[in-house]
Amino acid sequence: MPSILIIDDEEPIAWGLRRAFEREKYRVGVAATAEDGLSQARKHAPDVVFLDVRLPGMDGLTALTELRKIAPSAAVVVMTAHGNLNTAVKAVEGGAFDYLAKPFDLAQAIDAAKRAITRIQGEPVTAAEVGSDDIDLSPDAIIGRSPAMQAVFKRIALVAPTNACVLITGESGTGKELVARAVHAHSTRRAKAFLPVHVAALNPNLVESELFGHTKGAFTGADKARDGLLTLADGGTVFLDELADIPLTVQAKLLRVLERQEVIPVGGGESQTVNVRIVSATHADLSAAVRDGTFRHDLFYRLNVYPIHLPPLRDRIDDIPALAEHFLRKFGVANPVEVLPAETRSFLKSRPWPGNVRELRNALEHAAIEARGGPLQPEHFPEPASASGPAGIADRLKSLVVEWVRERTGRGEGEPTELHQQLLDTVEPALFDEVLRQLDGNRLAAARWLGLARATVRKMIKKHHPAIDEPDDEG
Ligand SMILES: Nc1ncnc2c1ncn2[C@@H]1O[C@H](COP(=O)(O)OP(=O)(O)OP(=O)(O)O)[C@@H](O)[C@H]1O
Ligand SMILES: [Mg+2]
The missing domain is CATH 3.40.50.300 (P-loop containing nucleotide triphosphate hydrolases)
Known part of the structure; x- marks a missing residue:
């Protein structure tokens, strides 16, 4: 029976992992501190250790070094909610078997445990977004909390010490x-x-x-x-x-x-x-x-x-506020958090960045000058590099949908319902109105443009504009 030791002071995580591993028929031990974990490891020589980085007392990365001495045959899976490139590098340097960024789902943890037991190193495990504390403040830091960037950090950490191209x-x-x-x-x-x-x-x-x-x-x-x-x-x-x-x-x-x-x-x-x-x-x-x-x-x-x-910035828009703060700090702004009001943050997240991080950096430099030390407002930013092109608009639309969903899930009113229908109800009237306007109300042509049956167009107009009587304008 493989044995697993969980070292984590966050009760819900330790509890969830314990249950999942017990279901897999592993023997499980739990410790809430590194000190306790180390003494358990000394006694029981576990096959796998799930080790948190932030712990009261001795931190996880120090414990990792100790563990390598006490239980050299144990595979250590480092877990953290505060991952940046340095954490990933230190975990790999310290001999960690794998690196999980919190929050992860239990399936990922079980997968890591299985691979650790059979000692098969796998594809990078991706992480989910975490809070914005613990930001790497060095000027050449690579900013990124998004799952995509966490995966990049892990790959850098794994390959850096080798000579591989x-x-x-x-x-x-x-x-x-x-x-x-x-x-x-x-x-x-x-x-x-x-x-x-x-x-x-x-x-x-x-x-x-x-x-x-x-x-x-x-x-x-x-x-x-x-x-x-x-x-x-x-x-x-x-x-x-x-x-x-x-x-x-x-x-x-x-x-x-x-x-x-x-x-x-x-x-x-x-x-x-x-x-x-x-x-x-x-x-x-x-x-x-x-x-x-x-x-x-x-x-x-x-x-x-x-x-x-490296994924395009549009696939990691959650990183934008942290990137913005990072660049403002680089430009010598003393209080980057304060000069970025919520409105500006969501503006930055919803507009397209065809030039990716470089464009974001340049736009912030421009805006910081325009704002003359005050808070940065949307009007202080230059036009996107090519926002007028179809790709730019499509990207903007996508970002808006993301925001729309977040607005609905973030209301704290419990689980949202009928998101799909609500979204359609929100955008469909604009689509129909504009197409009909451009075609002077010709429903037959509109059906052609929309790729829909005439009856469907008629139904949609009835639904969104019940007051409009149906003229038989199509002849
Ligand atoms: N994740 C990041 N965190 C902090 N700064 C970043 C990040 N990504 C890019 N930058 C900054 O954005 C600018 C552009 O990055 P870089 O020159 O590395 O891009 P590139 O992919 O090499 O682009 P190109 O293909 O045009 O050469 C640089 O100033 C870089 O420091
Ligand atoms: Mg380059």
Whole structure:
């Protein structure tokens, strides 16, 4: 019978986990403090420990170190409601088997327990949103409480200490470079260089010599030998940005570097051994480029050993207020929380951000100037980068629906009912009115535009405008 020890001072969580595990026929022990947990672990040598980070007395991460000594064979699953990148990194460094961000559901916990018992490491467990305390205040912090960003933190923490090539994907402005820097900063290479190479910005004729160096006289103007960026970054990390723009000839050479860890300067000569880790990024669809033949598939697989995808900001709008506070703090605003009234927060959450976090950052800088030290109001913000396009409006509509649902679930009036019908009743009249207006009330044409039967259109008009008699305008 596998045994599990739960160390958590939050009674409901400990209780819920205990019941779930007992149902799975595990032997379960519970401790409300790290000290008690450690003494139980010493006595019973559990197979798996579920360990909370915030505990009265000794904290969970310290307890993790102790546990590794007392019960080295136990798999430890760290649980926290206050996860940021540092917590994830510390948990992985401390030898945690898995990392669950609270609140998680019991199915996730059982899954983690099962994997821990059989020691199968799985896909990252995602976390749900938590409160906004415990924000990482460092200037290069990666802000994100959303499940999507918690998953990103976990992936950074897992891959950073290795030498694996990381490929970061995501739309422009989603934070790819920031993540690349974090991978380097949490690796053993952190004392050595992090060299970003903006491939797209390099002179196409010089890409090779920039990367690999050149010998004296290799080409006109090469009056002395020069080391390339890959040699300069020896022992450190090279960040290849805009990967999709690397010419095919350079791709072949790059592959050679990765496979043999050696560079041959332009103009020939001796190959030099280099020890670099490659982290790359692209906002283009590289697998499409592979299909089109503009990107070598062997290089793609070599660079894509460990992918990290950054979701667009519209898929993590709950992170927006914390991001906004973070940037205002960076711009020197002393009281970021106070200059962001509730109205502005929901405005920021509901408007589109086609330029993602970068656009948010720039918009806040703009608004902070306009507001002259006072509270930031919606009118202080510049127009969205391309809000007029259909994609912009569709995104706005989606965000509004999210807000609408939240408004209904957050009223504290118990469970909402008939959300679907209510939403339809809210938006349908506007849809019908506008289509009919544009078609001068022609119901036949409206049915065509709407893709609905004429009878349905008639019924909808009756429903939303019972006062309007039905004219037979369609002939
Ligand atoms: N999660 C985050 N927390 C804090 N700052 C962020 C976050 N994500 C992005 N930023 C900031 O937003 C700006 C844009 O990020 P970054 O340059 O990393 O984007 P990118 O994905 O590399 O974009 P591009 O594809 O256009 O190069 C930077 O100022 C970065 O510091
Ligand atoms: Mg970038």
